[in-house]
Each structure stands twice: as C-alpha cells, then as structure tokens.
Amino acid sequence: MNNKTPFKPLYQEVQQAITHKIIAGEWKPGEMLPSEFQLADMLGVSQGTVRKALNALGESNVVYRRQGVGTFVSENTLKDMLFHFFHYKFNDGSERGLPTAKLIKMRLIKARGKIKEELALDHEEKVVEITRTRLIDRTACISEKIYLPLRYFDGLDQEGGLPNSLYHYYQEQFQITINKASDKIRAVIANQTDNDLIGVALGQPLLEVSRVAKALDGKIVEYRISRVDSEQLHYLVELN
Amino acid sequence: MNNKTPFKPLYQEVQQAITHKIIAGEWKPGEMLPSEFQLADMLGVSQGTVRKALNALGESNVVYRRQGVGTFVSENTLKDMLFHFFHYKFNDGSERGLPTAKLIKMRLIKARGKIKEELALDHEEKVVEITRTRLIDRTACISEKIYLPLRYFDGLDQEGGLPNSLYHYYQEQFQITINKASDKIRAVIANQTDNDLIGVALGQPLLEVSRVAKALDGKIVEYRISRVDSEQLHYLVELN
DNA sequence: CAGTGGTCTAGACCACGCT
DNA sequence: GCGTGGTCTAGACCACTGT
Numbered sequence: 001m002n003n004k005t006p007f008k009p010l011y012q013e014v015q016q017a018i019t020h021k022i023i024a025g026e027w028k029p030g031e032m033l034p035s036e037f038q039l040a041d042m043l044g045v046s047q048g049t050v051r052k053a054l055n056a057l058g059e060s061n062v063v064y065r066r067q068g069v070g071t072f073v074s075e076n077t078l079k080d081m082l083f084h085f086f087h088y089k090f091n092d093g094s095e096r097g098l099p100t101a102k103l104i105k106m107r108l109i110k111a112r113g114k115i116k117e118e119l120a121l122d123h124e125e126k127v128v129e130i131t132r133t134r135l136i137d138r139t140a141c142i143s144e145k146i147y148l149p150l151r152y153f154d155g156l157d158q159e160g161g162l163p164n165s166l167y168h169y170y171q172e173q174f175q176i177t178i179n180k181a182s183d184k185i186r187a188v189i190a191n192q193t194d195n196d197l198i199g200v201a202l203g204q205p206l207l208e209v210s211r212v213a214k215a216l217d218g219k220i221v222e223y224r225i226s227r228v229d230s231e232q233l234h235y236l237v238e239l240n
Numbered sequence: 241m242n243n244k245t246p247f248k249p250l251y252q253e254v255q256q257a258i259t260h261k262i263i264a265g266e267w268k269p270g271e272m273l274p275s276e277f278q279l280a281d282m283l284g285v286s287q288g289t290v291r292k293a294l295n296a297l298g299e300s301n302v303v304y305r306r307q308g309v310g311t312f313v314s315e316n317t318l319k320d321m322l323f324h325f326f327h328y329k330f331n332d333g334s335e336r337g338l339p340t341a342k343l344i345k346m347r348l349i350k351a352r353g354k355i356k357e358e359l360a361l362d363h364e365e366k367v368v369e370i371t372r373t374r375l376i377d378r379t380a381c382i383s384e385k386i387y388l389p390l391r392y393f394d395g396l397d398q399e400g401g402l403p404n405s406l407y408h409y410y411q412e413q414f415q416i417t418i419n420k421a422s423d424k425i426r427a428v429i430a431n432q433t434d435n436d437l438i439g440v441a442l443g444q445p446l447l448e449v450s451r452v453a454k455a456l457d458g459k460i461v462e463y464r465i466s467r468v469d470s471e472q473l474h475y476l477v478e479l480n
Numbered sequence: 481c482a483g484t485g486g487t488c489t490a491g492a493c494c495a496c497g498c499t
Numbered sequence: 500g501c502g503t504g505g506t507c508t509a510g511a512c513c514a515c516t517g518t
Contacts, residue, residue, distance in 0.1 A: 007514070009487060035503065046489045051504085060480060067504045068496030085479055091426070183477040186331070187427035187445035187470035205427035205445045230427035237423040237477055239325055240300060247495065249506060275484060286508045291485085307485045308515030 014053035076167040143197040181213040254293035316407040383437040421453040
C-alpha cells in the first residue's frame, strides 16, 4: 500500500520558513528577527515551537541569539569566521594578530578536472581563480588558491583588490553566506611555487587543506586549496 | 556587595546528577536509563526538565536516545568510535573494511618532556607506551604511539595482546569512557622508523596527528601520536 | 498493545541587556 | 522599566519499537 507519510515536525517547517526568508533577504545579515511571540503569531504556531526552530538555527549558525537582546541573522564577520572556519594555530602555542591576506593573482579560467568536480559543475563553466598568501604578523605562512564559479560571483573578476575576510565579502557583495565546509587534509612536499609564495624551503613538509564550502541554500560556492607551513602552524580539531 | 549568585539552571543540575551516576557506575555502558517520567520523579523535577538534560547528554554523546526504545549509556563500540574519533578517509574515495591493529611493542616508561606535558602530569609518573600499526584491508597505513598513565590503567602493562578498539577496551577493562579529544595535525617527513612500520618511502610526506583524549570526568587519560601515509589517507573535517 | 521518546501547546516566572 | 530570550511546569497527543 506504500502509505508512508514521512512525518515532518512542525518546528522543522518553521525552521525552513525562517531560513527561506533569510535567503530571500527579508531579514539581512546582522538584522534582528521578530521576537519569538511575534514569529509565533505570524506563523500560527506556539511560541515554544518557534523557540525550538530558532534554537536549531542557532546551532547551525544561521542565526545567533543573545538573552535580553534578540535573535539576529549571522554575519560572516572576520572574528566569527576565524572561530568557525580557521583552525590553524601556532605550533608554539602563541596567540598572535589576526591573519591578513595579500592578493597575488586573479584570473578567469574554465573549470576542468578536479576544479569542475569539486565544485560539482555540470559544464566547463567560467570560474574565478584567486591566488593569495596569508600572513600573520607580517610572516607569510599559508598560500591559497580559491575557485569561485562566476555564475555566483558575477563581476568579481573585475575587482582590483580583495579584503582580508573573503567570506564577509561574499556576503556583502554577492549575498552569499558561507555556512558549511569540509576540509580534506593531506601532507605534501614544498615545491618552487611554495618557496616563492611563502618562503618555505624546497622539500619541506606542508599541510595541504582542500576545502569545499557551501552557502546557506546548500549550494557549493567555493573550492579552496591551502598550503600551510607546518613548521609554523598546525591544524586543530576538537572532537566532542 | 558582591552578591552574585552565578545562577545555574535546574536542568544542568539534573545533567550533572545523571552524569555522576554514570561515572559512579550506577548505570553502565549499554544499559538503559529509567524513563523520563521515572527520572523526573526520582529527582523531583518535571519531565520537561529531565528531557532537556537528557538531550544535552545525547548531544555530547554521553547517552544515546532512541524513540520508542529508551535512553542508553553510550558504549565506545568500534562502529561509534570510527564515526566520532576516526576521521581518516581514502584519497580515492573508496570505502573499505574496518581498520585493524597490530601490536608492535608495549613497555613501561617514565613520563618526561612532551609526554608529561601533554598528559598534564605533575610528576614523572609511570606511563604505558604502546607502539602499534593500523591496517585497512591488510595494508599498513598508520603507525601509532600511545601513552597511558599507569595510574588509570593499572595492570595494562602485563597484558599480552590488545584488541582493535582500544577505546572500547578502556571502557570494559578500566571503566574509562573516552568522551572528548583534540587533534593537532602537522606534516612531517617519513623516517626509517616509518619505513619499517608502515612501509612508506624515506622522505615521503606524512600526516602527524597528535591527540589528547579526555574521559567522561574531564581527566586527560591518553596521549597518542599517529603518523599517517598521506598517499593513501587524508584527514577529513566537517565544519558546520 | 504497552512503553518509550518526540512534538506541541499554554502559561508563569526568571535572567539579562539596554536605555 | 521594558523587552528579549531562558527556564520550568503540566498536560495532551503523536510516532516509533518490540512483544
């Protein structure tokens, strides 16, 4: 008879409804959402149901909640991004300044092979390739190659410079909020390019971190390969 | 006046009370806890408060909950452990058999330097040093050095062999449940020992993962250094 | 069918941040 | 003091699992 109705809890509907409004731009990054009771009235459910939905959205960093203040759409600010998406620490345990970035090259290419595959593209679309180095306290320690489908970042290739926090820039300029990512970490040997870009000796071991990042709506919007000076930095993972 | 009462929610008290009973062995790994209503009666709070506490314990993997069945104390079974604490994947994307382990050496040493430091020991205590390799489909791909304070693992040095899933073994033999860990990932160059243990060529890049693991009560109980053949495996991190 | 966790509601009250 | 999220309670009902 196949009479299976998968059953979807009401709070998940509410969660989706709110998410869609955020994606649609009804509430923009940094803005405050209506209170729990107002949302409950708007959506015709009880306050407890809205609460559960908002807490779930808080868990996945779509919004953040502050007691006594309100619920706000998450911003990809540099500080938050460091916490969520930047897990490099100094080997000696020292805390230093915020990382900056130096743009080396930006060009338009066609996505082929691994780039096309990792970005899950059907065709050989145009993508922007960004090459840059990251510096902490003026010392270069990471080189990055970043691939962005031009489809999502129209006009990006015309830009002259880029800010330190790309994710915040994506959000402000292109209404793309990075929300999830997965990092594949491998060990590689430094080549001449690494020597040129971050000054590591040829033959030295490096971490190569290959990241695929997704926006709020689940679409893959960025592929990024970082090569990290392992003599200076390590990658830290907390397992709970 | 300094009349600050930090305010501790009731459900956190409940959470701690339940955690303590689990640590004390009142409910053992794999056993079912009383139902929400029974716990509520026992502790003199409402069912909703118990629910919030149990869900929090579920989040941190102290218990797991199954609708229609019950709430159970988590077991460090091989399958769960792989999901939580084993994040190595094959570079070619293939899924293969479960990892096995081959014991190379076990000896008793005094904790000094980095070992003492990472295990947060005050004195040069005795620790068990375990050297083993891990194999997937009979191919060696990881070598591990594991350091365990003898204080927590009394008699371990007398054992002849060890099972594949150490964490399950800690739990069954020593009533120690591994609950949290942090991994520091670096890149290194294979040396003669790596060549002997996992057959990687000298000079090849490896991942070195240095893990500190904590038990339910928060105590550091294990320090482990893994050296991973990066030609075969990578370390995968999901950022949400 | 009995028992468990999961959802949803309604209402009271508390803690917090801002003004 | 006001408005916000956070806690706690009580009760009804639903969905899932195993017997």
